[in-house]
Amino acid sequence: MKQILVYSVLAAALLAAVPSAHAQMLPQAQPAGGGASGIACPQALDCIVAVVEEDTILKSELDAAIQAVTKQYAQNPGQLPPPNILARQVLDRLILMKLQVQKANDQNIHVTDQDIDQAVANVAQQNKMSTDQLQGAVTQDGMTWAGFRQQISDQLLTQKLHESVVRDQVTVTDAEVNNLLASPTYKAGEVHLAHIQISTPAEGGAADIAQAQAKAEKAIADIKAGKDFNAAAIQYSDAPDALDGGDLGWRRLDEVPPAFADAVSSLKPGESTPALRGPTGFHILKLVETRQPGRQVVTEYHARQILIKPSEIVTPEQAEKKAQDIYTQLTEKKGDFTKLAKDDSKDNTTANAGGDMGWFQKDAWGQAISTQLDGLKDNEVSKPFQTDAGWIVMQLLGTRQSDVTDESQRNQARQAIGNRKADQAYEDFLRQSRSEAYVDIRVPELKDPDDKQASAPTPASN
Incomplete structure (x- = not known):
């Protein structure tokens, strides 16, 4: 699935401007000179340029999006098409975004403020900024912070919509993977x-x-x-x-x-x-x-663990003390790791195997364990460390280099088939959504002469 894009001027292209409470319907052709879109609103600062189902796109939204794209290409303005074609391109993207957000809402897909906060924090981190610095950069570019957060929210909604659409439609079998890898047309x-x-x-x-x-x-x-x-x-x-x-x-x-x-x-x-x-x-x-591609050789780790979990009868403090007691027994050679794991570990996947975690790649068991591996030598026992599951004492048994090229190739083939099916499924979904949607472009100059849907909108089906 696609991740939130690093903040850039282009990201503002889908920013929704704050709607005017007095936006008026736009009549027939208007003279050029009305902002970035070249559209002038009669007797109003803002007006509707398109209706998308029950939503609208305002001239201010279109102008802001066009300005964002124009600014992105400020160093190469010759790459931009003529203003009328650019306006149509941008309007079409805004229409598509509106439709996706509406479809997400129809399917009761939602994002929380926490989701948006995390996504904003990710954007700031990718740009090596604090959130406050990102907010300053956004407002300096002439955008509202509320509008930027709304754009992030819309992106998150479309991601979740994509997941919802393809979830039940895309499956990949082992036979498909085998066929792809064996095919003479398979290309690495x-x-x-x-x-x-x-x-x-x-x-x-x-x-x-x-x-x-x-x-x-x-x-x-x-x-x-x-x-x-x-x-x-x-x-x-x-x-x-x-x-x-x-x-x-x-x-x-x-x-x-x-x-x-x-x-x-x-x-x-x-x-x-x-x-x-x-x-x-x-x-x-x-x-x-x-x-x-080259051969893929990775470091694998062999370790074992004892997990002590807080519960209704074991407080977090008691769990920490129990983990510390186990660590002391192991380091003072007063306890056997296998027996302690079978008796005390609350990890259902490893306890009966004496805590043995098998061979695994570094991040397979999560960030907390991955971090501990960096500081351990072979056969060394870690001090108790806290994870989301509880307190863990871990022993590193050894490391090895493994060639995972074949395994990786199968995983990549499986992912490739899945991505191809997902792309096709979502593209079909978008095309059908656009063809069935009621879209009324109110400005003749913004209608694509090759687009029958823009020229003759179809009423939405009930």
């Missing part, structure tokens, strides 16, 4: 990709397909004529990552659909594919860079 290695996606309507006909193909060919012609691929993505792509220049980041080749992987495999870094037909439309892929 990783690729850094960018893409342009020209979608066709969910129930589109031959005319829609021809129109999308023509748009894809126009994008390819511009790229061949020297237009930067990322700029072309911003202008032509209707994928959610278009405003990121279509950057897909690093992906394992086995995560890329086989037909596309074959096309990418024949490219050199910097080259792009022709328009590739997929189930949802046409795709143009650019190979940015490649890298090959």
Whole structure:
């Protein structure tokens, strides 16, 4: 699942501006010159530019999002499409976000203030800031702190919605993993990709397909004529990552659909594919860079533990004292670890085995145990340390280097199949949601002439 993005100007592109209580309906075409969107509101500072089901998008929201994108590309303004196309691209992203938030609410998916606080803290940490410093940076960029928190909340909601949509739809069997690894088309290695996606309507006909193909060919012609691929993505792509220049980041080749992987495999870094037909439309892929996997050798630890847990009859203080007594017996050679573990340990998975935890990678048992391993020598017993489960006394029995390449390859293949299925399932969900939604774009200039849904909204089904 995708994590909260590091704070950047682009993150503000989906910020919801504080709605005006007196927002007015926008009539027909308005002259340019009204803020970043070029839309002027008659007799009002703010007005509605689009209705999405029972929600609205205000001109102030659209202006703020366009300004954020424009600021992000301040050093490379030539990568941005003409203002009218940029406004359509940004509006479409806002519509998609509104729909996802509404779907999450319909499914009773919620985020708590604690969830938002933790996500904000993560953003601050990733940017090497305190939360107060992050708040200052946000307000300095002209955004409200409440609006920034709302954007984080919306991102968390869409993440949970994604999990909900794919949870029951995506399963991966051992047979699928075996088939992928045995397939002659299986390709190891990783690729850094960018893409342009020209979608066709969910129930589109031959005319829609021809129109999308023509748009894809126009994008390819511009790229061949020297237009930067990322700029072309911003202008032509209707994928959610278009405003990121279509950057897909690093992906394992086995995560890329086989037909596309074959096309990418024949490219050199910097080259792009022709328009590739997929189930949802046409795709143009650019190979940015490649890298090959190496053997994966990890350190594994063999240890055993005794867990003393507080309970209704054992206070936390008594649990700590009991753990300390056990440590003293072990270090003074007055007790046997195996017997003490069987008699006293409250860990159901290891107690009957004399506390034996088997061989494991460092983080397998959690951060507290991982931290203790760093300070132990072979056969050394740790002082009692506290975890969420209780007080633990642990002995490190040994370490070894293990080649986990094959195991890792199977895990990666399983994950690749799961990610591919999840991406397809969620993309289908979004396309269906968009096609069924009532979306009324009130400004003719903001309607995409190629988008029938924008030109002729369909009333929401009951």
